[in-house]
Amino acid sequence: MPTPVNLPDPWARSKVGVVVPTYNEADNLPELARRVLGLELPELRLVVVDDNSPDGTGKVAEEIAAEHNTAARERVAVVHRTAKEGLGRAYVAGMTRALDGGAEFVVQMDADLSHPPGYVPQLLGTMLSTGAGVVIGSRYVPGGSLSEAWRPHRRLLSAWANTYVKTVLAMPIRDVTAGFKIWRREALEAMDLPSIQSSGYSFQVEMHYRAFTRGQKMVEIPIHFEDRREGDSKMDLAVQLESALRPFRMRAAERRARREAE
Numbered sequence: 121m122p123t124p125v126n127l128p129d130p131w132a133r134s135k136v137g138v139v140v141p142t143y144n145e146a147d148n149l150p151e152l153a154r155r156v157l158g159l160e161l162p163e164l165r166l167v168v169v170d171d172n173s174p175d176g177t178g179k180v181a182e183e184i185a186a187e188h189n190t191a192a193r194e195r196v197a198v199v200h201r202t203a204k205e206g207l208g209r210a211y212v213a214g215m216t217r218a219l220d221g222g223a224e225f226v227v228q229m230d231a232d233l234s235h236p237p238g239y240v241p242q243l244l245g246t247m248l249s250t251g252a253g254v255v256i257g258s259r260y261v262p263g264g265s266l267s268e269a270w271r272p273h274r275r276l277l278s279a280w281a282n283t284y285v286k287t288v289l290a291m292p293i294r295d296v297t298a299g300f301k302i303w304r305r306e307a308l309e310a311m312d313l314p315s316i317q318s319s320g321y322s323f324q325v326e327m328h329y330r331a332f333t334r335g336q337k338m339v340e341i342p343i344h345f346e347d348r349r350e351g352d353s354k355m356d357l358a359v360q361l362e363s364a365l366r367p368f369r370m371r372a373a374e375r376r377a378r379r380e381a382e
């Protein structure tokens with residue numbers, strides 16, 4: 121990281137925890153870590169959450185940690201989990217670790233370079249200037265875009281998933297399935313992470329819905345979403361089924377809670 125020259129507050133002292141879940145991302149993680157740790161944010165720390173990836177991502181993460189950590193300062197933490205339990209469970213573990221480590225702001229992003237690390241300062245800046253509880257890197261607000269490499273059927277699937285979730289859950293945001301965002305510590309604490317139900321990708325939707333129903337201020341900023349750099353997608357049938365069913369369960373639970381409160 122370049123030595124910050126007279127870096128003003130709050131940039132100089134904002135404690136940002138960047139949480140990255142990994143499953144078979146050994147070919148992407150070194151480049152992602154290089155770009156995240158190269159940001160001019162001296163109090164940024166990276167938390168990698170690996171589910172015992174067969175391709176050795178956990179070992180790669182340890183090597184990155186050994187390279188960047190000193191006795192005085194831990195810049196990279198690695199959470200090793202024993203089995204593949206889904207992105208949602210990995211995020212709950214990683215976000216909890218970031219909060220325990222003192223993070224004031226928690227970023228979530230994928231390991232495959234779909235979420236360009238260069239947006240992290242913009243997410244942080246927007247959070248600081250708007251006072252939002254969560255700022256979302258959005259593909260679907262003006263200025264947002266998708267990789268040219270995305271074929272029409274993938275664009276359609278993404279657009280359809282967004283419309284589907286919004287129809288069921290009626291949330292006032294454009295990119296309801298977005299996975300690149302920053303949370304304010306207090307907002308994340310109000311999410312009650314241990315009680316999150318989703319194991320897979322519906323984690324993103326469940327977090328948005330919780331933030332919305334609990335009155336958190338949510339702001340979207342446009343991002344360009346890149347195609348995954350290396351490796352394969354982890355989206356399987358079980359994950360897709362959960363993503364289709366979970367919104368109905370969320371809505372039912374919310375309605376039940378509202379009835380009980382009346």
Ligand SMILES: Nc1nc2c(ncn2[C@@H]2O[C@H](COP(=O)(O)OP(=O)(O)OP(=O)(O)O)[C@@H](O)[C@H]2O)c(=O)[nH]1
Nearest residue numbers: 141142143169171205206207210230231348353354
């Ligand atoms: N720890 C952990 N990480 C996971 C799991 N499933 C997915 N991930 C990670 O979550 C992030 C998003 O998964 P992707 O496979 O990129 O999902 P996607 O972006 O919908 O699919 P592509 O566009 O094909 O990349 C990546 O960093 C994955 O390595 C899991 O079960 N455990």
Ligand SMILES: [Mg+2]
Nearest residue numbers: 230232234348
């Ligand atoms: Mg991806």
